[in-house]
Amino acid sequence: MLIRKQADIRPSEITSEKNYLNRRAFIRAGALFGGSILAPPAISAVVPDERGARLAKVRKSSFSTDEAANSFEDITTYNNYYEFGTGKGDPYRNAQDFDPLPWTIEVEGHAEKTGTFDLEDFIKPFDLEERIYRMRCVEAWSMVIPWVGISLADVVKHFKPTSKAKYVAFETLNDRKRMPGVRRGSLDWPYREGLTIAEAVNPLPILAVGLYGQVLPNQNGAPIRLVVPWKYGFKGIKGIVRMRFTEKQPETSWNMAQPREYGFYANVNPNVDHPRWSQARERRIGAGIFASKQPTLMFNGYGEEVAHLYKGLDLRRNY
Ligand SMILES: Nc1nc2c(c(=O)[nH]1)N[C@H]1C(S)=C(S)[C@@H](COP(=O)(O)O)O[C@H]1N2
Ligand SMILES: [Mo]
Numbered sequence: 001m002l003i004r005k006q007a008d009i010r011p012s013e014i015t016s017e018k019n020y021l022n023r024r025a026f027i028r029a030g031a032l033f034g035g036s037i038l039a040p041p042a043i044s045a046v047v048p049d050e051r052g053a054r055l056a057k058v059r060k061s062s063f064s065t066d067e068a069a070n071s072f073e074d075i076t077t078y079n080n081y082y083e084f085g086t087g088k089g090d091p092y093r094n095a096q097d098f099d100p101l102p103w104t105i106e107v108e109g110h111a112e113k114t115g116t117f118d119l120e121d122f123i124k125p126f127d128l129e130e131r132i133y134r135m136r137c138v139e140a141w142s143m144v145i146p147w148v149g150i151s152l153a154d155v156v157k158h159f160k161p162t163s164k165a166k167y168v169a170f171e172t173l174n175d176r177k178r179m180p181g182v183r184r185g186s187l188d189w190p191y192r193e194g195l196t197i198a199e200a201v202n203p204l205p206i207l208a209v210g211l212y213g214q215v216l217p218n219q220n221g222a223p224i225r226l227v228v229p230w231k232y233g234f235k236g237i238k239g240i241v242r243m244r245f246t247e248k249q250p251e252t253s254w255n256m257a258q259p260r261e262y263g264f265y266a267n268v269n270p271n272v273d274h275p276r277w278s279q280a281r282e283r284r285i286g287a288g289i290f291a292s293k294q295p296t297l298m299f300n301g302y303g304e305e306v307a308h309l310y311k312g313l314d315l316r317r318n319y
Pocket of ligand 2: 080137138139232233234
């Protein structure tokens with residue numbers, strides 16, 4: 001039986017009336033020609049292969065802030081994603097044609113479980129949660145973003161890092177053909193980032209697959225990106241294809257590019273200025289041109305959850 005039953009059709013596919021009508025026509029054609037052209041579809045996907053599709057079974061998280069979230073438009077048109085250009089509007093403009101799926105993630109290094117996983121298989125063991133987080137870029141602007149994702153702590157524990165693993169390193173897709181910014185040498189590709197294991201198993205970080213309840217837009221790092229709300233935005237590596245458990249502190253892209261300006265830790269810290277500007281205050285995107293800047297909070301306001309991770313570390317030297 002090669003013609004799909006209603007139950008075989010993913011909910012995400014049902015949302016698009018145009019596709020639905022096309023499929024009806026296709027099924028009719030298939031029936032006409034003996035039904036042999038339709039491949040059996042995938043069963044209901046956690047991350048649907050359709051732009052803007054709603055994510056199912058998302059539960060709310062007590063870690064969310066009650067500050068007002070930025071608009072979908074702010075969040076999806078003012079971005080940093082150098083693989084798609086260095087201007088704030090470039091990722092929105094240049095990532096439209098990017099087709100993230102199918103996607104695989106390589107898990108390697110000092111862990112009991114390693115291997116290559118299709119995104120669906122990677123995500124499936126974990127619960128989807130909405131986490132509304134304050135985000136702070138090192139460029140002194142901020143947003144509040146309703147992410148949907150899975151707990152990084154759960155992911156790390158699932159792969160069972162060995163006692164040798166002290167860090168977890170991440171890498172972004174490095175594809176000259178699909179990412180126009182990669183063809184220009186603005187950074188040393190692939191984009192890479194890392195956390196200590198202690199940071200990675202803190203309850204706050206997530207691997208996001210969505211925002212505002214829907215599939216993550218390309219410019220925000222589809223299909224999967226890191227979100228670490230107490231660190232400057234550049235830690236939040238997008239389009240992740242590799243996760244490696246390491247003994248040594250991994251290289252990170254902005255530290256490689258400008259070691260005097262960007263360290264490994266990248267904790268939001270109003271008391272340590274960037275060499276070229278102050279970090280004491282921030283501009284909330286969307287607040288309007290007459291809004292005054294607001295003070296930046298230590299650890300972006302998440303100190304209660306994370307300050308203990310840095311006890312005894314000189315935060316002026318380990319910036
Ligand atoms: N692969 C990759 N990830 C990246 C970047 C990038 O250039 N490439 N920019 C970082 C920076 S500087 C910021 S502030 C955040 C912005 O994420 P957002 O636009 O989705 O809010 O993505 C981070 N992740
Ligand atoms: Mo940033």
